[in-house]
Amino acid sequence: MSNNKSQNGTSRSDEIFADFQEWKKHVSDDEIREIINDDDCLNRTEISKALDCSRSAVYSNRMQNAITEFEDEKRKEGILPKKSEQDVSKDSNKKSSNSNKGEALAEFNGSNNELLYLRKRNSDLEEENMILKAELKRFGELGALISDELD
Structure with missing residues (x-):
């Protein structure tokens, strides 16, 4: 690895x-x-x-x-x-409570293309998020290094 x-x-x-x-x-x-x-x-x-x-x-x-x-x-x-059955029910409750955030989601009436687009968009955003987190970590490390140099 x-x-x-x-x-x-x-x-x-x-x-x-x-x-x-x-x-x-x-x-x-x-x-x-x-x-x-x-x-x-x-x-x-x-x-x-x-x-x-x-x-x-x-x-x-x-x-x-x-x-x-x-x-x-x-x-x-x-x-x-x-x-x-209890575990399955608990899992589905977790998913619905996490995804709704107190608001009802719009009903999906779109085509398969819309679903594919949303999946792709979600994947792209997750990828961007991962990259930004890596950059943020790097900036944090640089900040610590600069802080150490100033001391």
């Missing part, structure tokens, strides 16, 4: 995703059982440690989807416990 800090957010994101795909192939069932959290899901912090990346990288939509698919596979294999 490489950790080249000079890469931009997109290529690092691709690298982390590839690392996850590789990790899935080599992680043992016992290792998976060791990183199950209280919600009977894989602990994202432990996954980020295994991939040598930040927690926020593991929480990107792309990674979340990949991890959820992996969890579903492992549930079918009996490695992870099956989700109960």
Whole structure:
């Protein structure tokens, strides 16, 4: 798992995703059982440690989807416990309460093209956000360096 800090957010994101795909192939069932959290899901912090990346990288939509698919596979294999009806209900309540933010969402009446556009736009914004976070971190490090030089 490489950790080249000079890469931009997109290529690092691709690298982390590839690392996850590789990790899935080599992680043992016992290792998976060791990183199950209280919600009977894989602990994202432990996954980020295994991939040598930040927690926020593991929480990107792309990674979340990949991890959820992996969890579903492992549930079918009996490695992870099956989700109960209560857990499924709790998950759907979380999603709806997080996405609405107190406002009703407009009903989606658009075509498949509109959906594709929105997905692409969302992906572009996530990518931009990741790049900006990396730049912000770099500026913070530079600020600390300058502060140390002034002292």
